[in-house]
Amino acid sequence: xxxxxxxxxxxxxxxxxxxxxxxxxxxxxxxxxxxxxxxxxxxxxxxxxxxxxxxxxxxxxxxxxxxxxxxxxxxxxxxxxxxxxxxxxxxxxxxxxxxxxxxxxxxxxxxxxxxxxxxxxxxxxxxxxxxxxxxxxxxxxxxxxxxxxxxxxxxx
Amino acid sequence: xxxxxxxxxxxxxxxxxxxxxxxxxxxxxxxxxxxxxxxxxxxxxxxxxxxxxxxxxxxxxxxxxxxxxxxxxxxxxxxxxxxxxxxxxxxxxxxxxxxxxxxxxxxxxxxxxxxxxxxxxxxxxxxxxxxxxxxxxxxxxxxxxxxxxxxxxxxxxxxxxxxxxxxxxxxxxxxxxxxxxxxxxxxxxxxxxxxxxxxxxxxxxxxxxxxxxxxxxxxxxxxxxxxxxxxxxxxxxxxxxxxxxxxxxxxxxxxxxxxxxxxxxxxxxxxxxxxxxxxxxxxxxxxxxxxxxxxxxxxxxxxxxxxxxxxxxxxxxxxxxxxxxxxxxxxxxxxxxxxxxxxxxxxxxxxxxxxxxxxxxxxxxxxxxxxxxxxxxxxxxxxxxxxxxx
Numbered sequence: 001x002x003x004x005x006x007x008x009x010x011x012x013x014x015x016x017x018x019x020x021x022x023x024x025x026x027x028x029x030x031x032x033x034x035x036x037x038x039x040x041x042x043x044x045x046x047x048x049x050x051x052x053x054x055x056x057x058x059x060x061x062x063x064x065x066x067x068x069x070x071x072x073x074x075x076x077x078x079x080x081x082x083x084x085x086x087x088x089x090x091x092x093x094x095x096x097x098x099x100x101x102x103x104x105x106x107x108x109x110x111x112x113x114x115x116x117x118x119x120x121x122x123x124x125x126x127x128x129x130x131x132x133x134x135x136x137x138x139x140x141x142x143x144x145x146x147x148x149x150x151x152x153x154x155x156x
Numbered sequence: 157x158x159x160x161x162x163x164x165x166x167x168x169x170x171x172x173x174x175x176x177x178x179x180x181x182x183x184x185x186x187x188x189x190x191x192x193x194x195x196x197x198x199x200x201x202x203x204x205x206x207x208x209x210x211x212x213x214x215x216x217x218x219x220x221x222x223x224x225x226x227x228x229x230x231x232x233x234x235x236x237x238x239x240x241x242x243x244x245x246x247x248x249x250x251x252x253x254x255x256x257x258x259x260x261x262x263x264x265x266x267x268x269x270x271x272x273x274x275x276x277x278x279x280x281x282x283x284x285x286x287x288x289x290x291x292x293x294x295x296x297x298x299x300x301x302x303x304x305x306x307x308x309x310x311x312x313x314x315x316x317x318x319x320x321x322x323x324x325x326x327x328x329x330x331x332x333x334x335x336x337x338x339x340x341x342x343x344x345x346x347x348x349x350x351x352x353x354x355x356x357x358x359x360x361x362x363x364x365x366x367x368x369x370x371x372x373x374x375x376x377x378x379x380x381x382x383x384x385x386x387x388x389x390x391x392x393x394x395x396x397x398x399x400x401x402x403x404x405x406x407x408x409x410x411x412x413x414x415x416x417x418x419x420x421x422x423x424x425x426x427x428x429x430x431x432x433x434x435x436x437x438x439x440x441x442x443x444x445x446x447x448x449x450x451x452x453x454x455x456x457x458x459x460x461x462x463x464x465x466x467x468x469x470x471x472x473x474x475x476x477x478x479x480x481x482x483x484x485x486x487x488x489x490x491x492x493x494x495x496x497x498x499x500x501x502x503x504x505x506x507x508x509x510x511x512x513x514x515x516x517x518x519x520x521x522x523x524x525x526x527x528x529x530x531x532x533x534x535x536x537x538x539x540x541x542x543x544x545x546x
Contacts, residue, residue, distance in 0.1 A: 062214040064196040084193040086201065093200040095193035097217070119200060121214035124207050 038065070038129050042112050050076055051112060055094075055102040064119040065102070065129070067092045073108030080104065191221035191233055209235035224342050227335050228307045228327040237348040242295055244305035245287040246271060247330035247490050249278055251340060252304075254356045254491040254525040257347030263298040265290075274448035274486065277527055292318040302326060302346070331489040333405040340491075356491070356525055363494035363517065364409075367501045370508045371411030380504040382412035383436035383474070386443065387459055389425030396426045402489045403442045410501040412438065432468050438504060439463060439474040440481055446537040447486025448528065453537040456482055460540055479503070487518070487538035495521050499539055515543070 039056040046052070055065065069075065069090045078085055080102050084095040094102055106112075116129035192213055198204030213220045213235040222234045242263040243249045249268045252258050258277065263284040272279040282298060285291030288309050295303065300323055305315065307327045316325050326346070328339045337357065344353025384397040384407055397403040398416035401423060407414055415434040420426065441463065445455040460482055469475045481503050488496045495518040502509035522533050537544075 062192070062217060064200045066200050081193075083190055084197070086197045088201060093197050095196035095200075097189050097192055097196075119196065121196075121207075121211050124211050 038116075038118055040114065040116065040129060042114065045107075048107075050105045050107045052103060052105050053114065055104075055116075057096055057100050057102065059100055060098060061096050061100075061122075062098065063096050063121045065094045065096060066117045066119075067094070067104070068115040068117075069106055070108065070110060070113055072110050073106045073112070076105040076107055078102065078104035185218045187223055188218045188221055191223055192217055195221065195233070195235065205233070205235055212236035219348075222345055224326065224346055226307075226326045226328055226342070227339060230327070232324045232326060234346065238302045238346060240298065240300045240302070241347075242284050242298060242300040242303045243268065243278075244284065244290065244303065244310070245330075246274070248304045248328065249275060250491050250526065251330045251343055252347065253278075253527055254352075255340065255344050255347060255349045256352035257343070257349050258527070260347060262300060263295065271448060273450065273532055274526070274528060276529065288314075290315050295319070304328065330491075331402060333402070333409065333493075336490075336493070359521070359524070360491075360494050363498050366512070367410060367497050371501055371505060374411055374505070376413070379411055379413045380437045381415050381434070382407045382438045382440050382504070383415050383431055383434060384440045384442070385431075386423075386441065387462070391425050393425050393427040394431060396420060396424055396431075397442065398422060398424065403440065403483075406483070406488055406493070406496060406500055407440055407504075409497055410504055412440075412500075412504050428466060428468060432472055435472055436474050437477075438479045438481065439472070440483065440500065440503075442485065442488060443482055444485050447484035448532060448536060449486075450531065450535050456484070456537050456540045482540040484538050486536075491525055492518065492521050492538075496539070 037058060041054040041056070043052040043054070053067070055067075057065075069092065071090070073090070075087050075092050078092075078094075080094055080099065084097065084099075086093045092104065096102075117126055118129055119126045192210075195204050195210050195213065199207065199210055204210065216236060220235055220237075224232045224234060226232065239260055240262045241252070241257075241260050243252065243261050244265040246265070246267050249258070249261070249264060252261060253275075261278055261281060263282045264275070264278050266283055266286045268275050269279050269281070269283045282294060283291070284294045284298070287306060290305075290310050292315075296319070303315070303319075303323060303325045305325060305327055307329055312325075319325065328342070329335060330339055337360065340353060340357060340360075344350050384401075384403045386395045386397065386403075389395045396416045398414060398420045400421050404414050404417075415436050416424070416426070419430075441459060443456055443459055445459075446452040460480060463469065463480050464475055474480055481500070483496055483500065486492070487499075495514065498509065498512060498517055499514040502512060502514055518538060519533055522528050526532075528536075
């Protein structure tokens with residue numbers, strides 16, 4: 001079987017990465033509750049100005065999340081079961097019963113900094129989800145790994 | 157180089173898993189999911205059942221939370237199995253024993269307390285007052301997580317009004333045929349005793365099916381005509397039981413036709429002459445005596461002899477043919493009622509139940525679904541005539 005040229009390999013790799021990852025990742029926030037790690041990804045606005053927020057949850061989590069939107073932002077909707085969501089002013093409450101992610105959409109003006117808190121029924125605690133920006137989005141990590149692959153190939 | 161590519165492929169696959177997560181299993185009970193979600197959302201908004209309840213429900217999910225609608229139509233959410241139950245009436249107590257939940261009863265109504273042979277264990281528990289007059293202080297001292305009482309008694313002004321809202325008051329009858337089976341199923345869920353509940357209901361269904369199978373095809377005009385009563389009337393004549401009473405339901409389920417249907421409803425006094433004019437094939441009498449109370453057999457016999465000796469009653473077919481029967485409340489209603497149903501059906505249609513040993517059915521009930529001792533099985537008078545020497 002002929003070997004695939006390295007340039008094609010890299011191009012294919014980036015194509016896969018582009019399909020797998022949203023090109024608009026702008027930041028993440030994490031929380032280490034007693035049992036779980038929660039990751040929030042806030043995407044850049046789409047053509048209509050709507051911002052998609054992905055919250056990744058650990059498997060088997062039962063509890064809840066409250067997301068507090070910044071002033072001037074409105075909740076547009078979510079793919080989460082409708083009977084597990086309550087919008088209460090700027091706060092959006094999500095009941096989590098085994099789901100591994102929540103995706104919701106918001107729209108508004110100004111800085112998109114979302115404050116969150118998590119109810120951990122495993123530990124019986126409620127704690128904040130941080131708002132720090134991600135230092136290394138996954139796409140950038142994959143790019144770096146690809147460059148590393150080229151360098152190794154050249155050495156061979 | 158191959159190793160590097162392998163690592164990259166693994167990373168790509170791992171990335172795909174993170175971005176496209178699999179949703180939770182569809183096997184989760186929809187009701188439990190909705191109840192738990194509601195509890196969590198209420199809590200996030202500052203209300204709800206409290207963190208302790210939610211944590212228990214999360215641990216037990218999807219078995220919990222559970223929604224129970226009692227016979228009064230009130231809905232209750234249980235986030236965990238009950239542990240400390242107060243039972244106000246004997247019908248509820250015998251039902252809880254039948255499904256194996258009596259180890260969670262911590263307080264009982266006075267009628268249970270005094271019925272030591274039927275409830276040898278429960279009668280030693282603290283008294284919480286009569287089913288019409290609850291002792292609120294005694295109830296609160298037991299710190300119950302559930303109170304079981306009749307649909308109508310005691311009135312909410314005497315019970316719920318004086319209790320904190322965290323203590324649910326479930327109102328169920330456990331003696332009315334039309335709701336009995338459903339109430340037993342709900343009780344099994346309340347006490348998380350589904351397996352024992354299924355055992356009891358299998359027994360219950362078996363005998364109901366036997367009777368229905370043998371009497372279901374009898375045309376109305378060929379059905380046995382029954383006069384049902386409880387002895388002398390309160391103002392005159394005799395006290396008859398018609399539509400809306402447990403005795404009526406029992407005789408109809410056994411294939412009889414109540415001669416009082418269409419004449420009266422519920423409980424009513426009728427003239428002796430009216431009974432004679434009806435000329436029933438069978439007279440069925442209910443008595444609150446005997447049953448689990450030993451030493452009251454003579455009361456039952458006296459009741460029988462009173463009917464047989466009532467002036468003019470000698471012309472009634474039932475008396476002429478010696479077809480006068482007595483059932484006691486400990487036999488005819490509630491968890492033991494399938495044994496009574498077969499017995500009454502056999503009285504009405506002896507040819508169709510010739511090989512059925514009703515005594516064995518009742519003995520099986522006492523053995524499997526009550527906590528009674530040998531003295532009840534050997535000396536208890538649950539119906540009459542029962543073949544025993546006077």
